Structures are given as structure tokens and as C-alpha cells.
Amino acid sequence: MDNTRSILSVLIYPVQRLVSLPVEIVETVQDTVVSYSALKTENAELKEQQMITNIKLLKLESLENENVRLRGLLENSFKLGEQVLVAELLSVNLVPYEHVMVVNKGSRFGVHEKQSVLDASGIVGQVIRSLPLSSEVMLITDPNHAIPVQVNRNGLRTIAIGSGQLDRLNLPFLPNNADIVPGDLLVTSGLGGTFPQGYPVAVVDNFTAQPNKPFANIYATPKAKLDRIRELLVVWSDSTPVPLSNHKKVEPEQSQDQEVNE
Amino acid sequence: MNKNQYSKRYFLTLLMAMSLNILPLSNTIKSLNPDWVLLILIYWTLAVPERVGVFNAWILGIFVDVLTGRIFGMHGLIYALVNFTCLKFHRRLRHYPVLQQALFVFFCLLFSQVLVFWIENIQGATGLTWLFWLPVLTGTVCWPFIYAGLRWIRLLGRIS
Numbered sequence: 001m002d003n004t005r006s007i008l009s010v011l012i013y014p015v016q017r018l019v020s021l022p023v024e025i026v027e028t029v030q031d032t033v034v035s036y037s038a039l040k041t042e043n044a045e046l047k048e049q050q051m052i053t054n055i056k057l058l059k060l061e062s063l064e065n066e067n068v069r070l071r072g073l074l075e076n077s078f079k080l081g082e083q084v085l086v087a088e089l090l091s092v093n094l095v096p097y098e099h100v101m102v103v104n105k106g107s108r109f110g111v112h113e114k115q116s117v118l119d120a121s122g123i124v125g126q127v128i129r130s131l132p133l134s135s136e137v138m139l140i141t142d143p144n145h146a147i148p149v150q151v152n153r154n155g156l157r158t159i160a161i162g163s164g165q166l167d168r169l170n171l172p173f174l175p176n177n178a179d180i181v182p183g184d185l186l187v188t189s190g191l192g193g194t195f196p197q198g199y200p201v202a203v204v205d206n207f208t209a210q211p212n213k214p215f216a217n218i219y220a221t222p223k224a225k226l227d228r229i230r231e232l233l234v235v236w237s238d239s240t241p242v243p244l245s246n247h248k249k250v251e252p253e254q255s256q257d258q259e260v261n262e
Numbered sequence: 263m264n265k266n267q268y269s270k271r272y273f274l275t276l277l278m279a280m281s282l283n284i285l286p287l288s289n290t291i292k293s294l295n296p297d298w299v300l301l302i303l304i305y306w307t308l309a310v311p312e313r314v315g316v317f318n319a320w321i322l323g324i325f326v327d328v329l330t331g332r333i334f335g336m337h338g339l340i341y342a343l344v345n346f347t348c349l350k351f352h353r354r355l356r357h358y359p360v361l362q363q364a365l366f367v368f369f370c371l372l373f374s375q376v377l378v379f380w381i382e383n384i385q386g387a388t389g390l391t392w393l394f395w396l397p398v399l400t401g402t403v404c405w406p407f408i409y410a411g412l413r414w415i416r417l418l419g420r421i422s
Contacts, residue, residue, distance in 0.1 A: 001334055004334070005328055005334060008324065008325060008328040009328050011325075012280075012325060012328050012329045015277065015280050015281055015284070015329060016284065016329070018281055019281045019284050019285060019286065020286070023286060091286040092284040092285075092286055093284055093285060093286050093287060093292050093295070094284060094329075094330045094331050095330055095331075095332070096292045096293040096295060096393070096394075096397075097293070097382075097387075097389060097390055097391075097393070097394050098387075098389075100331060102331075129331060136331050142389070143387075143388050143389020144386065144387060144388055144389060162389075164389045164391070166289065227289070
């Protein structure tokens, strides 16, 4: 069945491209026709941003090393690196009652089901079907989507469920006395195995205790700009792991040797 | 109209309908978007019943399933059933005034939407609100225009 769908989807792909074309043209024109001064200011901003990110990255590298070393001391598994692929959105609406987007990278690029999808500011969703030329991505705000998260401040774990609105997630499983306040950042907890750990998902923006009910009423706003994204990152985290470059200290053989020595 | 001319128009209008079905619309109006493919299929079934058969409709439905990422065969089933009903009643329906036809189209769309609702619920969909039923109404409102437009397309180039 999936094969048939793949073949038919290739036949139907031109229709999706056709529908997406006007938006793409408008964006290309907007990208092309930019004034010199606008470009200059943008360039300056980007340079500044890059410098800041570079400095953060410097720190990150040392922290990563430290993390690997500490995990090695604990004889723990080390954190794996993740590979990403940039995919562009096709502007099509599959059905009005679902939050599913179509991106222009499919199984030809090795995209497969259950991969998580990010944008520059946070988790967007996961791939629910990969076709040869395109794949379908379910957003975290889809009413049928749930994502395991934890509060970044104190590690409180819960599940965020889509609400059907692009700017809201529900956290229905936290008790009234839970330690969570508006402004808390929710990151992926990595439980369930679909989403890699530690990526920002949403910010809590409303906490209402319901004394007559077991659970509080909590809403969060997704970090990813779900209504404005054009480019997405498809992440490989559960396929063949790619160790970080400087792992020599904690290679499995060595740790086994250490055990033998002990 | 010869067969070649007819199938060209048939395919072009259906292609247009498919594009309309997946048109990127803003969040507020996208729930109003009716099932254009079904509407146009109903028109062609009523206009040239000898050429648009149940199998035809089923294949079209399969394509719509792939296009919109639904479970395989959902639209196939719906389109085949609606097409069959239209074929059954086409002699009577053709003589109805457009508004009365619109009533029939309303029930076709409602039937289609009920089936979609049913099948999506079996699959565990939870987020279907009352907005889900709006396309039935908008589709019915669109029918007179679709009827007039497609009739014009069908008769285009015919010397009378």
C-alpha cells in the first residue's frame, strides 16, 4: 500500500508544486528586490548575531568536553550528535482540521517517519509520512499530537498536547500544586524516543489552579514560529548515531579495560 | 462535443479542483474551503453520466487521498458512492431547478462529510470541532456558481 502511495504521490506532486508556486514566486521577488540599505543593515545585524553565537559556541565546546569527561567518569553513555537536513515548506493545506504541513524533502533524501522537525527557535513537529519527493510533518499544535516535555528550570516532566490553535499547547496532566509558573521554558525530555532531548518547545504563559479538579489548567506558547516558518530542519537522532569528534577518552573498549583493571 | 475535447476539459477542471482543495488559505477561512473535487465530480456525473463511471470516481478519490494524506481509499469510497447516487438519479436531477439541485448537493456533501467524520474518528481523531461541518454549507452555496461555470466550460466552442 505504501508503495502505491509513493508512486501516486509522485504523480500528484506537480499539483502541490503548482499550488505552492505563487507563494514561492512572491517570496523570491521579495528576496530579490531588496534595497541596498536594507541589505546593509541586515548584514550588520547578521554579523553581530554570528559573533554572539560564535562566542556561545566557544563556551559550548568546552562544556561539551566537560560533559563527555564527566559522563566518562560515571561510565555513562555519552550524548550523541545529531544530523540535520534543511527542508523547505510547500504552501499547501492538506485538510483544515489537522495541522499537517508538507515539506519538499522526502525519502529520496532519507527522511523517514517519526523524525523530529525543528526550526531556528524550537521544535516544530514530527514527520508522519515520508513520500519520495515530499513528506508530511505533523505540528506539535495538532490536536492529535502529544510531546513529552520537561520544565527547564526544575526538570518537572509532563506531556504537552496540541490544542488545534497554532499558538497554544495544553499541559493537562499537572496537579494544582505543580512547581510551574508563567515564563517557564519547556524543553523536550527525550522520553519516548521520538524527539531528541533538550530542545526548546514552548513557554508557559498561563497557569490557573482549579481547586475543584485534580489537574491545573496550563497553557504554553510554542517557541517555533509555526505560522511563519519557511525553512525547517529535519533531525536524525535515532538512526545510526554520530559520536562527537573528540570522544577518545570514553570509547567502549577503554571503559571495559578500566573495569577489568578495577 | 467529441470525446477528446470532453476529457481534456474534464481533467483540467478536476486538476483545478484538486489545487483548490489544497490551496494555502489563512487560518480563519481555511475551514470554509469545500471539497471542490466532489462538487465538480457531481457536475460532470450529472452532465455526462455515460462517461463518468463509478470506477472513474474511485480512481479520482484515490488520487485525492494521496494528495491530502488521508487513509488510502477514504475518498475513493466516498466519491464512488456519491457518483453512484448521482448516476442513479441523474435523469431526475437534470430537470430540477438549480436550487433544488443544490439541496441534493447539500445532502451529498453532508453524506461525504459524515463518512469522513466516521473514518477519522475510527482512526482516533479528537480535534474535530463544529468547524468541520462548515464546508458542507459553503459547498452548497458554491453549487449554483459551479453549475453555471462548468456549464459554460462544457458548452464552450459548441456551435448552436
